[in-house]
Amino acid sequence: MEIPDEPDDILGLGIYRRIKTVTEISPDFKKFVNNLNENILLSTDYYDFMIKFKDENFEVTREIENPTIIIKIKIEEFFKIMEKRTSMVFSFLKGKMKFKKGLTKLFKVYKLFGNILS
């Protein structure tokens, strides 16, 4: 996997570093990410940004184009999941984490964010 430049924005930087860290410590996650050809748009109450996975590379950017999955979530909910005050499943069921596109790819998203946020 080629390591791209770090993003300059605060949310993108955090997500980028987290993916990088988890891929370094988990061969399973690295394999999963390498095969993940998706453009995931995270629409937050701060701003929107994308995680693009393609050909075993990934990039985190504020340039939005052709999302295959769109997730809407507030940063507050994001922190709650990280702090284990709630779970991703619970957030989803309560409508705090919404799929605007790509609901059929729920499993992929669960695995991706389950690893990032755990």
Next chain:
Amino acid sequence: MKKLVGCDKLLESSEKHDIIKESLIKIVGEQWYSDFPEELLIYSYDMTENDPSLPEFVVMPRTSEEIQKILKFANETKTPVVPFISGNNVGGLTIPLKGGIVVDLKRMDSILHFNEDDMYVIIEPGVTFGHLHAFLEKTNYRYCYPFAPPFTSVIANALLDGLNNLSLRHGSMNEWINGIEAILPNGDLVKIGTCCAWGDNYDLWWSRNPMPDLLGLFTSWQGMTGIVTKMAVQVWPRRPIRDWRIVLSFNVEETYKFVKTLTHLEILNDILFMSIETVKMIAGVPYGKAKYLEGEPRWVCLLDFSANTKLEYEAKLDMINTAFKKLKEVDPKANMTNLDVMEKFYGKKVGDIKNLPVTIGPMLEYGGLTWMGTYMTTKTEAVVNGIKTAFDLIDKYRFEKCLYSRSMKGHHYFAFRFLLRFSKLQEGETERMQKLQEELFNSLFELGAFPYKTPARFAKQILKRADPNWVNLLKTIKSTIDPNGIMNPGRWGLE
């Protein structure tokens, strides 16, 4: 780079040079003396934008007696003397503006005594925050640690009115000094505090009250009145539970009110009020890229608190949560999380805030680091105006807007400062930083912000604006203690 001040002096008066050399070697030994140009160069500059200037001699004494002899000799020969430890003061304060002898105190690095009953340690000037931290980790006590590398000197920071992660509780570091031993420019050894009566008994350095407080002859004088060779500094009981919260917010006034509310509750060890650029810098975003981007939270507060019991911890957390809820009512996108979450996202560099003292690599790796560090009123209007004014100026000179401020002594005053990275390798960047600093100083001084660890050029401007009777008193004190003007000359322009 500008021509080094002092180059010509090295070539001149070789006879005097030889006499001084011989005398210094006699005092400290050949091993602890140097006039090699490559070694002098190390002492001629620091990481700031201040112009470099060469010393002529460097000595590394080990004892107070050696320092007495050095100062007595320097006084007789009217040779300038600059005390030096690690040179990390971020104010150009150990650059030998008039050449002379640099007295490097690193070898005096003993922790001489720990009085657990009265809670203080007696240390020498070469004792670093790293040393003291390691020593106290074996006890149930804690000192305080600045956002600085572990190799910086405790005594230097205390004498220069430095601040750190217990300053919200206890104020600037000079307030925690029980007493000192110092060598005056004529070589006399003086003791200040209760040690004036029982100096040889390290168990009786317990306070500097009640007596005329002469410590002020040395604090923030930047080595202009003598060399401090021992200091008793207060330590405090370490509490078993410690935790941190990070608050991300958008509205400057409301965030500052939140800071004020928390300080008045008297439940925190420390509260930092930073801009997002500062967090990016700490997280390792390269120089020039730590910028605020649209949509990001603009402000970041770090709350540090501790407790003796789980019940106390929960009560404090409850008060923090209540204050945060009030902030959220007026700044709805504000969020609070714990430091572990931030560490998980941004890595160890951010988590290291828990482990001060620590070297913050991204601050130092571009060759230039400076600040505009001031103490100012806590009035909301002044702080908010100060931020706006400073941000406009920093933008004008195209640097990063890294606000790193802190409430002091229960919010009696405010440490208002900006950490400024720059590259000394970039043509014209040092000069650009000097211009920015000049404008920052002028603008913030007008708003009631007084620089600490004051660089010489700002100190001279303060003298022009300050009450003439205050200036005269400073000059009288200086000329009385140091009639030949040998101690760190040129520093405040008092000679």
